Amino acid sequence: VAKRLEGKTIVVTGASSGIGRSTAFEFARTSPKNLRLILTARRIDTLKEIAAEITKEVGEGVKVLPVQLDVSKPEEVRAFVGNLPEEWRDINVLVNNAGLVKGLAKAPEIVEEDINIMFNTNVTGLINMTQAILPIFKKRPDGGAGDIINIGSIAGREPYPGGSIYCATKAAVRSFTDALRKELIATRIRVMEIDPGQVETEFSVVRFYGDKAKADAVYAGCDPLTPDDIAEVVVFVAGRRENVVVADTLIFPSHQA
Numbered sequence: 551v552a553k554r555l556e557g558k559t560i561v562v563t564g565a566s567s568g569i570g571r572s573t574a575f576e577f578a579r580t581s582p583k584n585l586r587l588i589l590t591a592r593r594i595d596t597l598k599e600i601a602a603e604i605t606k607e608v609g610e611g612v613k614v615l616p617v618q619l620d621v622s623k624p625e626e627v628r629a630f631v632g633n634l635p636e637e638w639r640d641i642n643v644l645v646n647n648a649g650l651v652k653g654l655a656k657a658p659e660i661v662e663e664d665i666n667i668m669f670n671t672n673v674t675g676l677i678n679m680t681q682a683i684l685p686i687f688k689k690r691p692d693g694g695a696g697d698i699i700n701i702g703s704i705a706g707r708e709p710y711p712g713g714s715i716y717c718a719t720k721a722a723v724r725s726f727t728d729a730l731r732k733e734l735i736a737t738r739i740r741v742m743e744i745d746p747g748q749v750e751t752e753f754s755v756v757r758f759y760g761d762k763a764k765a766d767a768v769y770a771g772c773d774p775l776t777p778d779d780i781a782e783v784v785v786f787v788a789g790r791r792e793n794v795v796v797a798d799t800l801i802f803p804s805h806q807a
């Protein structure tokens with residue numbers, strides 16, 4: 551796997567926390583000799599700290615570039631690739647991980663602001679990033695090459711009361727991913743989706759508008775996955791032989807079965 555990842559340039563969205571942060575570390579640890587990691591999120595200071603931690607742990611073989619980027623802002627995403635230093639533009643892997651849930655409310659009570667932020671981040675943001683980076687993949691021979699790894703959710707397959715909008719965003723991710731994979735058939739552009747169940751991250755803190763006690767209660771008495779559990783799968787699918795497409799992965803803690 552280390553050999554297959556060697557020399558690659560990888561973009562991770564939502565790398566300032568949780569699954570994205572773990573994914574950055576997992577790539578760096580798996581292929582520490584010759585890798586470029588572009589870490590994006592809104593919290594640039596946190597990204598800079600993560601970049602320094604990665605360098606401290608694995609050394610200079612992994613180059614890390616923190617970039618402030620709000621995926622829900624199309625103009626920022628459009629400028630993103632063009633603003634990268636030349637040697638960072640030959641991107642091979644895009645991990646579309648940035649996403650969030652806001653509130654736990656029955657459909658009639660969901661406020662417009664929360665609806666918009668979930669759709670604009672989870673769906674439009676993921677599409678914005680994909681459209682920005684696909685031209686780089688398509689320039690490669692034989693119709694193109696590269697990996698798009700979308701983080702969906704079990705919520706996109708099994709909607710639950712109180713989560714109608716979040717579930718709808720993740721169902722949209724699923725449809726978009728499946729359609730794109732079919733559009734790119736017979737190229738070496740792999741379009742893959744990983745759908746986690748419950749993972750303990752800042753996700754629930756964001757859901758409850760920063761209320762840590764409410765977030766902690768979500769995990770009380772159960773044994774959720776860790777962000778590392780998901781990161782290992784991301785690196786696994788990216789590290790397969792180029793002809794192997796691990797199209798669709800559902801991963802959840804045993805209590806959620």
Ligand code: NDP
Nearest residue numbers: 564566567568569591592593620621648649749751752753
């Ligand atoms: P976290 O809240 O820990 O991380 C979410 C990340 O997304 C942060 O780095 C945040 O960074 C980033 N983000 C949010 N909005 C934006 C934006 N507009 N532009 C750029 N980055 C943004 O949650 P998780 O790690 O758990 O979530 C990662 C993905 O996993 C999400 O897509 C989520 O839906 C999915 N998922 C999570 C599950 C769970 O139980 N935790 C289960 C199933 C799926 P910043 O605030 O700095 O911008």
